[in-house]
Amino acid sequence: VSTNEFDLIERIRRRATTTREDVLLGIGDDAALLEVPAGHALVVATDTLNAGVHFPVETPPADIGWKALAVNLSDLAAMGATPAWCTLSLSLPDADAEWIDAFLEGFMRLAVLHDVALVGGDTTRGPLSISATVHGFVDPARALRRAAAREGDLVWVSGTLGDAAAALEQWRAGALIDPGLRERLDRPTPRVALGRALGGIARACIDVSDGLLADLAHVCAASGVSAQIDVDALPASDVLCAEFGGDARRHLQSAGGDDYELCFTAPAAAREAVETAARNADVYITAIGRIVPRTAGPVMARDAHGAEWMPGTTGWRHFA
């Protein structure tokens, strides 16, 4: 079903109704007009997904829609921010109304869950690519910044690690993809409630998109510290354990990307407050290590026997 650009925009606009009163003007003008609440900073993140790079080309459009928003909400979560609005730039090889409807189904499902209004964007012809920009608010004094980790902090991670990378590995190998792993790859859960609950309690935070060690290294570099991680303490899902063992599993957990869990640090004395925040956000968290004074390597990973763990790569680099 081919259609033209204006019809596509009209299709999107019909799906983008919102009850948010801070949207003074949404889709349909040259720009959106929005109201940021007093005393809060505006938080802005942008992420792009390209077919064949960030998702297999055969990914169902509804899953692509979900993920395009999820990876962006995950960035807001890592700041401790409350999401509010998003814009969407869609490049499509052709104006396929059925594809758009399915895509929007996934995108808007997640948007509604987080009360995010779609307030603008554009549709253009080109190779399949989705770029979303999300906006939220945070009290700047409670924002979780990469540069805030301090010596003695415990390092925590939410949920489980390695599931998304495991699905990708099965897909690359041409194997049957476990449905549980695939769900984690295609429909990641942005940890918005956890990020918000950690504001004022945790120090540094980042979302795990490139792989735990690579992302934690960003935190360490920004904070001028190093981290010691117990590789055998990294949380693994039952389904990951059923499909992968030993070093293959450790590698997926420590270096696999696309998990969109939060990795954060907090003073050791805040352990109880951190655990309460996680319980209130209904997210399982695990202490995986500790922040130490800066050493040669930003992140030292050891297994339960104290042996140093060197993963094959340091995470997912699009241009590596």
Added chain:
Amino acid sequence: VSTNEFDLIERIRRRATTTREDVLLGIGDDAALLEVPAGHALVVATDTLNAGVHFPVETPPADIGWKALAVNLSDLAAMGATPAWCTLSLSLPDADAEWIDAFLEGFMRLAVLHDVALVGGDTTRGPLSISATVHGFVDPARALRRAAAREGDLVWVSGTLGDAAAALEQWRAGALIDPGLRERLDRPTPRVALGRALGGIARACIDVSDGLLADLAHVCAASGVSAQIDVDALPASDVLCAEFGGDARRHLQSAGGDDYELCFTAPAAAREAVETAARNADVYITAIGRIVPRTAGPVMARDAHGAEWMPGTTGWRHFA
């Protein structure tokens, strides 16, 4: 010169220094933290440029950079907003440092002109595509909205029309492209000062990206009115007149896209205030018609002899 994603981001970060005090946190965290001034609405616009669709593939990277920001600033101008920050999503076939440097040269040159801080974004592998999101402020009572045109308003347009489309036509024909026309296609001037000066004076406003008649039709549809336009009153540059005449020129002026001039309406009684605003913004403007009660067609265009003018197309549709 190939490099990796993190080096690219570092290259961009080095170019993106800003003295804006409302940037609490720029490139380098999960999201940017920004301060919107009290009493102002946030204004957000997104636009994407794809190689081969929005610019010829042989366009110099510095021009692509300039244009990627210009088309977005033009949307803010059409709201009467003051630009402040932008994010940039770059999809590149390979991580070419020279290309990035040239691209940034054009992008940042325009950004500095308008004191716009580059506060975030991402770089990914994929077919060449640039998506920028710009943010600005406006007093909501002074914002220029598409739905605000009223019967009796004069219709105005800034600058000259048809130059960019003329350059594209010469390029498509394989002809030598006139350098003056090419400059207008590759380095459009967003009418930011004019848009701001028109706040509180003009009523409806839109930027001419799809072609005058098509864009004015959006204003009319949103406002529930129609417009009568004198095709022979449309402003033309000397260089356009030198290269194109008669109906070919009329067609470029009325239906050619990519001009990024402002088309706006204002009460006839505000003529003097409009002209003063334009003079203060140092932009030439022309009255080209009038808003009338809604009729069957949104825009009726007539030539100087009163004959109805029907252009071959109603503007640039990416999916047409």
